[in-house]
Amino acid sequence: MFHRNKTHSTAARRLAIATAATATAVLLAAGPAAAHVEVESEKAQALAENVEISFEAESESNTAGITELRVVLPEGIAPADVTYGEGPKGWKFTANDDGYTVKGPAVKTGVNAEYSIVVRQLPDAKELAFKTLQTYSDGRTDRWIELGEGSDDHGHGNSAPVLELQAAAPGAKPVSPSPSEVETESASPTPAAEETEPSASPAAEAKKNDDGGMSAGAWIGIGAAVIVVAGAAAYLVRRRAAAQQ
Known part of the structure; x- marks a missing residue:
């Protein structure tokens, strides 16, 4: 009987030690993950x-x-x-x-x-x-x-x-x-602004007239001068023809 009780006691101690070791291992493993x-x-x-x-x-x-x-x-x-x-x-x-x-x-x-x-x-x-x-x-x-x-x-x-x-x-x-969000939205161009070309400045308009075109008054003056020259040339031709007869 004594031998049997000693065997049971040893087995119980081993089971307790194993359980404690397992619990400790679980706690150590869970620590870092927490x-x-x-x-x-x-x-x-x-x-x-x-x-x-x-x-x-x-x-x-x-x-x-x-x-x-x-x-x-x-x-x-x-x-x-x-x-x-x-x-x-x-x-x-x-x-x-x-x-x-x-x-x-x-x-x-x-x-x-x-x-x-x-x-x-x-x-x-x-x-x-x-x-x-x-x-x-x-x-x-x-x-x-x-x-x-x-x-x-x-x-x-x-x-x-x-x-x-x-x-x-x-x-x-x-x-x-x-x-900041409102400023970002307002900074983006609207469709109307993208479709409308900006008007030229007065200086740009003046440069355009100097480089490529003349005013209506200038064209009228040139036309009048051409007419006068043509009339004078016709008069000289008729005068020379009369002198040769």
């Missing part, structure tokens, strides 16, 4: 205006610091409608064709990069995804861009940061386009 970019806002509501949105890019490198965050804006937010709030010391904000970039000196190794932006107005949507490329000082880039089935609520995979929005307030409406 790192991602967080996004939040106190005014996360559709059609809200002048909304501050905060981001926190988690660091998962033990040897390099974060130096750049490249963000693709969701549909409904134009780069011209975004202004920079706060960020790591020395970082600069630059608008791109499809979003923006914030970058600067590397933050301390292992420290998360936090920054904020202000959006002129949020679109009428249920959620906004801010696809992000996170670059470190050693050149490594984490791509937090996956949507839908490629991501989940636990931060596994390379899920893009998503800001969920409340329904728009009653009576809320889209604001007019930003000034």
Whole structure:
């Protein structure tokens, strides 16, 4: 009996050790994958205006610091409608064709990069995804861009940061386009302007008269002179003919 109990006790200890080792391995494997970019806002509501949105890019490198965050804006937010709030010391904000970039000196190794932006107005949507490329000082880039089935609520995979929005307030409406957008539209020529040729300046008209044509008065004077000369020639011919007879 003693031998049997000892065998069972040894088997139980081995099973416990194996279970603990497996759990530890799972936790270690899940740790790095949990790192991602967080996004939040106190005014996360559709059609809200002048909304501050905060981001926190988690660091998962033990040897390099974060130096750049490249963000693709969701549909409904134009780069011209975004202004920079706060960020790591020395970082600069630059608008791109499809979003923006914030970058600067590397933050301390292992420290998360936090920054904020202000959006002129949020679109009428249920959620906004801010696809992000996170670059470190050693050149490594984490791509937090996956949507839908490629991501989940636990931060596994390379899920893009998503800001969920409340329904728009009653009576809320889209604001007019930003000034930069209006200037871009007005700068393009209208069809009427393209079809109409610009009128010549007085100097150009004068040059045209000097080079190619004469006024009506000048043509009348030349015609009169031709008539006088022709009449005088006819008179001389008749006079010579009479003298010879």
